[in-house]
Amino acid sequence: xxxxxxRLKLNSLDTSSYLPIIFRLSNAEDRVALIELTxxxxxxxxxxxxxxxxxxxxxxxxxxxxxxxxVEYEHLIQDNLQNKTLEExxxxxxxxxxxxxxxxxxxEEFITLRTNRNQYKITNEEQELLRKKxxxxxxxxxxxxIALTLAMERACGELRLADFDTAxxxxxxxxxxxxxxxxxxxxxxxxxxxxxxxxxLKVRIFNDGITTxxxxxxxxxxxxxxxxxxxxxxxxxxxxxxxxxxxxxxPVVMDTNDRGMLDVERYDLEPNRAILHGxxxxxxxxxxxxLTNEQKxxxxxxxxxxxxxxxxxxxxxxxVEQSINxxxxxxxxxxxxxxxxxxxxxxxxxxxxxxxGRYYVDLDEIIGDNLDEPEAPTLKNPYEPLVIEEMDLLAExxxxxxxxxxxxxxxxxxxxxxxxxxxxxxxxNNQPWKWLYKxxxxxxxxxxxxxxxxxxxxAMGAHMSLGTAIENVKLQAAAxxxxxxxxxxxxxxxxxxxxxxxxxxxxxxxxxxxxLASALYQRNTNRNNGTKQPIPLQLIQxxxxxxxEYSGLQFLHIEAYNQIIELGEIIxxxxxxxxxxxxxxxxxxxxxxxxxxxxxxxxxxIEIASVDLKASEIAGFSMAKDWKAVSLLAQKxxxxxxxxxxxxxxxxxxxxxxxxxxxxxxxxxxxxxxxxEDVWIYANKEGIAFHPxxxxxxxxxxxxxxxxxxxxxxxxDELKKLRKNFHKIFPVKEGASEAFLIKLSIANEASVISMRxxxxxxxxxx
Numbered sequence: 001x002x003x004x005x006x007r008l009k010l011n012s013l014d015t016s017s018y019l020p021i022i023f024r025l026s027n028a029e030d031r032v033a034l035i036e037l038t039x040x041x042x043x044x045x046x047x048x049x050x051x052x053x054x055x056x057x058x059x060x061x062x063x064x065x066x067x068x069x070x071v072e073y074e075h076l077i078q079d080n081l082q083n084k085t086l087e088e089x090x091x092x093x094x095x096x097x098x099x100x101x102x103x104x105x106x107x108e109e110f111i112t113l114r115t116n117r118n119q120y121k122i123t124n125e126e127q128e129l130l131r132k133k134x135x136x137x138x139x140x141x142x143x144x145x146i147a148l149t150l151a152m153e154r155a156c157g158e159l160r161l162a163d164f165d166t167a168x169x170x171x172x173x174x175x176x177x178x179x180x181x182x183x184x185x186x187x188x189x190x191x192x193x194x195x196x197x198x199x200x201l202k203v204r205i206f207n208d209g210i211t212t213x214x215x216x217x218x219x220x221x222x223x224x225x226x227x228x229x230x231x232x233x234x235x236x237x238x239x240x241x242x243x244x245x246x247x248x249x250x251p252v253v254m255d256t257n258d259r260g261m262l263d264v265e266r267y268d269l270e271p272n273r274a275i276l277h278g279x280x281x282x283x284x285x286x287x288x289x290x291l292t293n294e295q296k297x298x299x300x301x302x303x304x305x306x307x308x309x310x311x312x313x314x315x316x317x318x319x320v321e322q323s324i325n326x327x328x329x330x331x332x333x334x335x336x337x338x339x340x341x342x343x344x345x346x347x348x349x350x351x352x353x354x355x356x357g358r359y360y361v362d363l364d365e366i367i368g369d370n371l372d373e374p375e376a377p378t379l380k381n382p383y384e385p386l387v388i389e390e391m392d393l394l395a396e397x398x399x400x401x402x403x404x405x406x407x408x409x410x411x412x413x414x415x416x417x418x419x420x421x422x423x424x425x426x427x428x429n430n431q432p433w434k435w436l437y438k439x440x441x442x443x444x445x446x447x448x449x450x451x452x453x454x455x456x457x458x459a460m461g462a463h464m465s466l467g468t469a470i471e472n473v474k475l476q477a478a479a480x481x482x483x484x485x486x487x488x489x490x491x492x493x494x495x496x497x498x499x500x501x502x503x504x505x506x507x508x509x510x511x512x513x514x515x516l517a518s519a520l521y522q523r524n525t526n527r528n529n530g531t532k533q534p535i536p537l538q539l540i541q542x543x544x545x546x547x548x549e550y551s552g553l554q555f556l557h558i559e560a561y562n563q564i565i566e567l568g569e570i571i572x573x574x575x576x577x578x579x580x581x582x583x584x585x586x587x588x589x590x591x592x593x594x595x596x597x598x599x600x601x602x603x604x605x606i607e608i609a610s611v612d613l614k615a616s617e618i619a620g621f622s623m624a625k626d627w628k629a630v631s632l633l634a635q636k637x638x639x640x641x642x643x644x645x646x647x648x649x650x651x652x653x654x655x656x657x658x659x660x661x662x663x664x665x666x667x668x669x670x671x672x673x674x675x676x677e678d679v680w681i682y683a684n685k686e687g688i689a690f691h692p693x694x695x696x697x698x699x700x701x702x703x704x705x706x707x708x709x710x711x712x713x714x715x716x717d718e719l720k721k722l723r724k725n726f727h728k729i730f731p732v733k734e735g736a737s738e739a740f741l742i743k744l745s746i747a748n749e750a751s752v753i754s755m756r757x758x759x760x761x762x763x764x765x766x
Contacts, residue, residue, distance in 0.1 A: 015183075016188065017096040017097050017188075018187075018188045018203070019191075019195065020094060020095050020195045022093050022094075022199060023092040023093075023094065024092075025087065025088045025092070026088060034092055037094060037101070038101075041099055044099050045099055045101055046099060046101070047100075047101045047102075047103075048100060048101070048103065049102075049103040051089060051104070051105070052077070052086060054090075054104065054105050055077055055089070056077065057113060058109055059073070059077070059080060061112070061113060090104055090106050091104055091106050093199045095192075095195065095196065097192055107200045111127075111131070111200065114198065115127050115154050122346070127154065129349070130155050130350070131154070131156075131157040132157055133155070133226040133349050134156060134157070134158040134159075134222075134223055134225050135150060135159055135228075136159075136161075136162070137159060137161050137162070137231070138210055138229070138231065138241055139162075139163055139232030139233065140161060140162075140175075140190050141174060141334070142174075142255055142257045143161070143163070143190075143229065143231040144175050144186065144189070144334075145176070145334045145335050145337060145338030146255065146337065146341045147159055147190050147229075148193055148194065148197070149338035149339060149342040150345065151197050151198055153342055156345075157202060158201070158202040158203070158222070158223075159194065159201065159203050159204075160203075161191060161204070161206065162205075162218055163185070163186045163209055163232070164207065164208050164209035165185075165209075166184060167181055167182050167183065167185075169182060170325075171186075173329070173330070173331060174331045174333075174334040176193070177189045185205075185207050187207050188205065190205075191203045191205050204222075209232070209234075210232075210240070210241060215241070215244055219248060219250070224250070225245075226349060227250060227251050227252075227253065227345055227348060228241060228245050228250050228252045229253050229254070229341060229345065230242070230253075231257075231337075231341075235283075235296045236285075236288045238276075238303075239280055239288050240285045240288070242265065242267075242276065243275065243284065243285050245265075245267050246271065246273070246275070249271050250267060251265065251267055251268045251269075251348055253345055253348070255337035255338075256337075257329050257333050257334060258304075258310050258333065259310050259360050259362040259364070260333070260340060260360055260361030260362050260363065261304075261305075261358065261359070262337075262344060262360075263357075264344060264353075264355065264356050264357060264358075264359070265277070265356050266348075266354065266355070266356045269354060269356075277357070279299075280302075283299055294615045294616055297616050297619050298615055298619065301619050301622070305358075310362075310364070311626060311628045311629045311632065312328075313327065313328070314626050315632040315633055316328045318620055318629070318633060318639065319633070319638055322638070322641045323640070336363070378582055378583045378586050381449060383452050385450075386446075386447040386448070386449065386496060388436070391434060391443065391496075392436065392438070392766055394443075394445075394497045395436055395438050395441070395443045395497070395766070396438075398443075398491060398497070399441065406439075406440035406503060406504070407440065407482070408440045409440075409480075409503050417442070417480070418435060418437075419476075419759070420472040420473060420475065420476035421469045421472050421473050422469075422757075422759060422762065422763075423520065423521065423523070424471075424472045424677065425465065425468050425680065426451075426461075427456055427465055427694065428453075428461075428591040429591070429604050429605055430450050430453075430462075430591075430604060431465075431604055431756065431757050431762065432446055432447055432448070432462045433447065433465070433469050434447050434762050434764070435764070436763075436764045436765070437765050438765070438766040440502070440503075441501070441502055442473070442501040442502075443497065443499075443501075444466065444470065444497075444499040444500075445496055446459075446462060446466060446496055446497075446498050448495065448496070453587045454581075454587060455587050455588075455695075457698050457699075457701050457705070458664075458706065460669050460701060460739070461698065463498075463666050463669035463673065464670070464672055465673060466498050466673060467669065467670035467671060467674045467675075467676070468673045468677035470486055470499060470673070471674040471678060472520060472677065475513050475516050476517055476520065477503060478513035478517060479513070479514050481505065481506050481507065482503045482506055483503065483505070483509075484501050484502070484503055485502045485504065486499050486500075486501050487500045488670065489667070498670070516681045516682060519681050519682075519684065522681070522684045522685055523680055523690075524684065524750050524754070525610070525690065526684075526691055526747055527612055527649070527691050527750070528749075528750060529649060529747060530652035530745025530746055530747040531652065531654075531747065532561075532652055533654055533745075533746040534654055535744060535745075535746065539688065540557060540744075542682065543555065543679045543682060543683060546675060546678040546679050547659055547675045547678075549678075550674065550675045552661065552668070552671075553659060553662070553675055554658075554659070554733060555658075556657065556660070556732075557658070557744075558655065558656050558657075558729060558730070559655050563656075564656055565650075566725065566728075567650060567726070567729050568646065568647045568649075568650030568651055569647065570696060570722045570726050571693050571696055572643035572646035573718065573722050574696045574699050574722060575642060575643065575645075575646045575695050576639055576643045577695075577699065577718065578695050579624065580630060580634040580639050580642070581634075582627060582631070585624075585630055586627070590605075591605050591606050592606060592608055593755075595607070595608075596609070596752075599755045600755055602755070603755045603756060603757040603758065603761075604756075605754075605755075606754065608621070609751070612649070617645055637714075646693070650743060652747070654688075655744040655745075656741070656744070657679075657741075657744060658732075658738060658742070659672055659676055659740040659742070660732050660737060661737050661739045662733075663735065663736075664704075664705050669739065676742075679742075683744060688745070688746065689744070689750075690742060691743040691745070692740065692742060693741050693743055694741060697739060697740060697741055699711075699719050699722075699723075700726070700738050703716070703720070703723065704737070
């Protein structure tokens with residue numbers, strides 16, 4: 001190769017050198033240059049001369065059919081030297097970065113000897129064919145292992161390496177290099193390592209990674225690539241490099257460093273093949289640069305298969321920016337990726353493998369315990385769905401004991417009243433009610449099958465929901481000049497029949513009831529983050545007055561930012577406890593509806609789009625569906641990412657309010673539900689966003705009234721601390737119980753309204 005005296009003076013302080021300098025002493029100019037090199041560096045130059053051993057090994061390989069006697073070697077070596085001295089034979093290779101001079105066989109003999117142990121897994125003819133191949137590698141974390149394995153196996157004659165990054169200490173858990181190379185470009189580190197393995201293998205580096213200005217050069221200068229290995233983190237480069245590969249009909253191989261996942265895209269055989277098996281639909285080189293990192297996340301998760309990544313990677317990804325900076329990669333997985341990718345690349349280049357697809361070499365599955373670990377059982381719903389036959393019998397038993405004359409209401413008014421009842425809010429939008437209209441009476445039943453959950457202690461959420469439905473009936477009836485007379489617990493100790501509602505004429509309905517009735521259909525849960533804009537004091541006082549109309553209830557509120565922040569920590573802590581508890585986790589994900597179609601098909605649950613989440617947060621929640629992954633976090637007392645949404649939501653509040661009940665009972669909870677519905681409708685009518693945040697009240701009541709049932713010691717200690725801090729913020733009266741916690745804010749209108757079950761599934765007439 002071309003060289004100069006200045007080039008020869010390069011030493012290990014030069015961070016840009018990666019090409020070895022080769023001297024052949026049969027060339028006079030090379031001889032002079034080598035002499036000068038040794039004089040310049042005579043004190044520090046390290047000379048390694050094992051040429052005699054290489055010649056003996058070469059002779060042995062050429063005579064594999066027989067055992068060579070020691071006395072024969074001298075004669076055979078002389079024949080091989082062909083009148084050259086040992087010093088003149090072969091080449092001298094100088095590595096400027098470590099100031100080493102190595103005596104090696106010349107190119108043809110070097111390659112023959114170095115690849116000798118490949119035979120006949122790779123034949124001589126195949127090795128010659130591979131020698132003409134050019135492979136590009138984009139990304140040199142996982143890619144370094146691939147590039148080195150390709151070089152060791154000599155699966156090509158030229159490697160083009162692209163990466164813009166430099167080596168950091170945390171990279172050394174998977175990149176094979178020494179600490180002396182920290183701060184060097186990954187391309188240079190890889191190229192140097194390859195040169196030290198094989199100085200004759202052509203290597204070109206692209207220290208800026210792949211850019212618009214160099215992509216053509218990377219793919220085509222000096223001849224078109226025969227294959228691309230793409231293992232970079234950048235979504236734009238992934239897409240652009242594939243479009244370029246497809247246009248040039250170059251196959252692409254990608255290792256993902258988890259579960260041994262490998263993608264193969266044979267654009268050489270399928271020039272119209274969809275990018276990344278169709279998983280990148282909607283992305284193209286023209287629009288990808290305009291996407292924010294948040295907008296890229298759904299595409300990335302779709303590409304890597306978020307549902308199929310390993311349990312430990314899911315758990316780790318939930319800890320990114322919590323206890324770790326980035327997702328993990330292990331040397332064992334990286335080395336496996338180097339092996340699998342090299343094997344597939346070789347077979348593609350030798351026309352021995354032709355398919356496209358996604359493949360796994362999952363060592364946990366291939367080499368693992370045969371016994372499946374049984375999951376801890378979760379509690380099962382003990383209730384059967386409530387059926388009309390049972391409802392009818394219960395209603396009849398009440399009617400037989402009653403002599404009251406109720407007012408019959410028209411079909412039109414009945415439908416208006418039932419429609420109002422159906423749109424009432426409920427915990428997790430579980431809609432725990434069923435209605436029966438019989439003999440002028442409206443019966444409200446609690447369908448415990450729909451509301452039962454570990455998280456909803458003593459069905460307190462269900463009873464407050466039933467209260468909101470009763471209040472909607474009252475308000476709509478008042479707007480129709482009807483008074484609703486509510487009889488709670490018409491059959492003592494029967495948990496299914498909650499109330500009987502009778503109607504009579506009402507000449508002068510209360511103005512506030514008519515006003516609230518007019519806004520019934522405005523009421524919604526608004527989970528959007530607020531603007532922290534203050535709410536006028538008069539509006540808060542009006543909400544408080546609506547609660548105080550119900551005897552014994554208390555309305556506490558805070559507006560000080562420091563208290564709101566403290567409360568956010570408490571709510572977030574309770575939400576985290578719920579999601580790290582197997583039963584709570586299962587119930588949470590049973591509530592979630594991941595798209596509009598799913599929400600419409602079930603008619604219940606919470607659509608994820610109704611929550612003010614970034615794409616990365618939705619991705620995190622999606623990842624956390626896997627209980628096995630979450631259980632790993634629970635075991636290590638991690639999972640603080642589960643707190644981030646709640647904290648962020650509370651921090652944007654204008655006001656936080658708590659409704660308490662004087663004693664913990666079914667009727668008091670129903671009463672609280674009625675009051676809360678009035679506040680909810682009023683707040684929405686006044687343009688105030690209303691967002692229930694109930695995990696603290698459910699947990700605190702389980703601790704106090706549930707005798708700490710189904711709460712283990714570590715969680716219990718945490719909840720006790722949270723409740724103590726909660727009461728510093730909200731001074732709850734002695735003997736009273738927390739019932740309903742509310743975030744009030746000024747926020748953009750909710751874009752998604754919760755679905756409801758069809759009327760014919762929850763309302764019957766007899």
